[in-house]
Amino acid sequence: MRISSRCEYGLRAMVFLAASEDPRPVPLPEIAAGEGIPAPFLERILARLRESGLVKATRGVSGGYQLAQPPGDIAVGDVVTALEGPLSLVGCVPDDGGCERAESCASRVVWRRLDSAISGALNSITLEDLTREAVPR
Amino acid sequence: MRISSRCEYGLRAMVFLAASEDPRPVPLPEIAAGEGIPAPFLERILARLRESGLVKATRGVSGGYQLAQPPGDIAVGDVVTALEGPLSLVGCVPDDGGCERAESCASRVVWRRLDSAISGALNSITLEDLTREAVPR
DNA sequence: CTAATCCCAACCGAATCGGTCGGCATTATG
DNA sequence: CATAATGCCGACCGATTCGGTTGGGATTAG
Numbered sequence: 478m479r480i481s482s483r484c485e486y487g488l489r490a491m492v493f494l495a496a497s498e499d500p501r502p503v504p505l506p507e508i509a510a511g512e513g514i515p516a517p518f519l520e521r522i523l524a525r526l527r528e529s530g531l532v533k534a535t536r537g538v539s540g541g542y543q544l545a546q547p548p549g550d551i552a553v554g555d556v557v558t559a560l561e562g563p564l565s566l567v568g569c570v571p572d573d574g575g576c577e578r579a580e581s582c583a584s585r586v587v588w589r590r591l592d593s594a595i596s597g598a599l600n601s602i603t604l605e606d607l608t609r610e611a612v613p614r
Numbered sequence: 615m616r617i618s619s620r621c622e623y624g625l626r627a628m629v630f631l632a633a634s635e636d637p638r639p640v641p642l643p644e645i646a647a648g649e650g651i652p653a654p655f656l657e658r659i660l661a662r663l664r665e666s667g668l669v670k671a672t673r674g675v676s677g678g679y680q681l682a683q684p685p686g687d688i689a690v691g692d693v694v695t696a697l698e699g700p701l702s703l704v705g706c707v708p709d710d711g712g713c714e715r716a717e718s719c720a721s722r723v724v725w726r727r728l729d730s731a732i733s734g735a736l737n738s739i740t741l742e743d744l745t746r747e748a749v750p751r
Numbered sequence: 752c753t754a755a756t757c758c759c760a761a762c763c764g765a766a767t768c769g770g771t772c773g774g775c776a777t778t779a780t781g
Numbered sequence: 782c783a784t785a786a787t788g789c790c791g792a793c794c795g796a797t798t799c800g801g802t803t804g805g806g807a808t809t810a811g
Contacts, residue, residue, distance in 0.1 A: 478615065478616075478617065478618075478621075478694075478698045478699070478701065478703065479615075479699075479703055479704070480615065480703040480704045480725065481615075481767090481768070481769085482768080482769065482770095483768075483769075484615075485704055485721065485725075488721045488724065489719070489721050492720050492721060504786080504787065504788090505787075505788075506787090515769085515770065515771085517770070517771055517772075518769065518770055518771085520788080520789080520790095521769095521770090521790095523788090524788095524789075524790085527789095534787095534788060534789090535777095535778090535787090535788085536776075536777045536778065536786095536787060536788045536789080537776095537777050537778025537779060537786075537787060537788080538777090538778055538779040538780070538784095538785070538786045538787060539778085539779060539780090539786080539787080540777085540778075540779090540786080540787050540788060541787075541788085542788090553724050557615075561615045562615070562616075564615065566615065566616055566617040567616070567617045567622055582626070583629050583744040583745065584622065584625045584626050584629055584744065586739075586744070587625065587690050587735075587736070587739055587744070588617065588622075590735045590739070591732065591735045591736065594731040594732060594734065594735035595728065595731060595732065597731065598724075598727045598728045598731035599724070599728065602723075602724055602727070607720040607721065607723070607724070608720065618798090618799065618800085619799080619800065620799075620800075641755080641756065641757090642756075642757075643755095643756090652800085652801065652802085654801070654802060654803080655800065655801055655802085657757080657758085657759095658759095658800095658801090660757090661757095661758075661759085671756090671757060671758090672756090672757085672808095672809090673755095673756060673757045673758080673807075673808045673809065674755075674756060674757080674807095674808050674809030674810060675753095675754070675755045675756065675808090675809055675810040675811070676755080676756080676809085676810065676811095677755080677756050677757060677808085677809075677810090678756075678757085679757090
């Protein structure tokens with residue numbers, strides 16, 4: 478149970494973009510250099526973030542990446558979900574999940590609690606919070 | 615970011631043992647059949663749990679497995695840690711971690727919050743709680 | 752002695768992770 | 782128009798982990 482480097486990098490890159498209030502798009506090599514992330518790897522990370530609509534890119538000479546929404550509207554959970562898949566930790570948590578043992582399974586309440594603890598922690602922080610260093614709650 | 619089947623199975627097995635207050639050791643095939651877990655796989659799971667001191671085994675004809683401590687003394691977090699490794703999600707969270715960017719890294723506070731949310735959720739529930747179906751808090 | 756049971760090591764296919772490489776498409780600038 | 786900067790995309794790669802299986806050995810109650 479470990480957060481992937483992909484996800485660590487991705488969040489750092491998003492914070493980097495959020496911190497550059499500069500409206501001009503930030504080219505990938507600049508992010509990579511600033512955060513110490515291998516550029517080709519970062520490229521694939523940003524691709525996922527773009528597909529998830531968290532980031533938009535402009536191509537061509539003075540192109541680069543920008544946040545697709547204001548930093549206050551992007552929760553950390555959005556970034557993690559985009560890069561790590563759904564936050565849910567086990568398949569059996571949703572009621573429609575195919576686990577026929579669901580009724581009697583005591584363990585399920587654990588995973589449920591864990592799920593809500595995780596999404597609570599991640600969805601209550603936005604990128605804006607992180608740039609201010611003042612995390613709420 | 616997903617809990618492994620190993621871990622799901624392991625917790626189910628532990629709850630199974632906790633529920634059988636019967637002081638006689640429970641043979642592996644009985645657990646496997648009761649929880650629908652492939653027996654050879656369960657064997658390796660129980661091996662880990664034994665190495666972590668959560669379970670003790672008696673060999674020979676009427677042998678089997680028992681909890682090594684009363685169910686009220688075993689937290690779900692102990693089981694997960696034994697099977698999934700340390701609960702910490704990223705390497706950079708401890709202060710001694712080699713991340714030279716640690717001071718300035720805004721993302722770190724996220725992982726810290728996540729870590730404490732997870733360990734809070736898992737360490738506040740014991741196997742005894744699960745057998746009673748009445749989870750505290 | 753025998754059968755039940757735990758113990759252990761080796762192996763396996765599939766998936767994921769963390770990257771790299773090479774090349775194509777787009778676009779601002781001169 | 783030419784060029785250079787940039788994003789986009791697909792293929793590949795080695796290492797690791799996951800989810801199991803197989804086969805055999807050690808222990809012990811009856």
